[in-house]
Amino acid sequence: MSSSPDLPHPERSEISLTGVLFALSDPERLAIARQLVDGPLDMAECHLSNPNVPKSTKSHLMKVLRTSGVVRNEANGRARRLSLRREDLDAKFPGLLDAVLSAET
């Protein structure tokens, strides 16, 4: 049965604008968020620009995205399914996610 640890996620009401902006202000984290626009991905399918970074670092990047409310991280077998919290973010900060993710870097 399931599952790997259930990680804490902020409620929608707990998501702060500055927290979201901070999470997305790192190029690597922004790139991760962008990989999720077309739907959820298992963590292993989420690639960093530097493929050599250790898994603990990658996990930490995910933690910042999760605890800020940008990404949901759910157990999926022994993998982790990552998804953008688009509904929550669109509801709280209309237009923000679209603007950030569609902006040219």
Added chain:
Amino acid sequence: MSSSPDLPHPERSEISLTGVLFALSDPERLAIARQLVDGPLDMAECHLSNPNVPKSTKSHLMKVLRTSGVVRNEANGRARRLSLRREDLDAKFPGLLDAVLSAET
């Protein structure tokens, strides 16, 4: 004549998305940006939530906003005129500024 030191500003082409997001990811800096939506303000008219912070700290907050390209800081007599770089930001990152500044905190 003029004027107080001419501070460096990034060209529009040098403004990075992550830099802008970072600058706005601090509550105090975000609050400053929001005070500029209705037009330029002299620095003395820009109030921090904590009115006791020393001027050097305030100056540093302004520097982060300036060097990231969010705000323009021009000499104005012995004051400093602050303005949002709305044209540049709207051109580079359509919808971003509106989304950030109109979001509820």
Added chain:
DNA sequence: TCAATGGTTCGAAGATTTTCAAACCATCGA
């Protein structure tokens, strides 16, 4: 049942940010 897989967590070291006092600088008014 055991080993490999795909992750998280912990702790420490390093890097970056933040904060502040002090020194400095140019402008304005008297």
Added chain:
DNA sequence: TCGATGGTTTGAAAATCTTCGAACCATTGA
């Protein structure tokens, strides 16, 4: 010309973030 005003810069200390190895944990396949 001089003092007050409105700011910037510098340097150092404190706080926060990032990175990474090591230990850990649950799931899957053999």
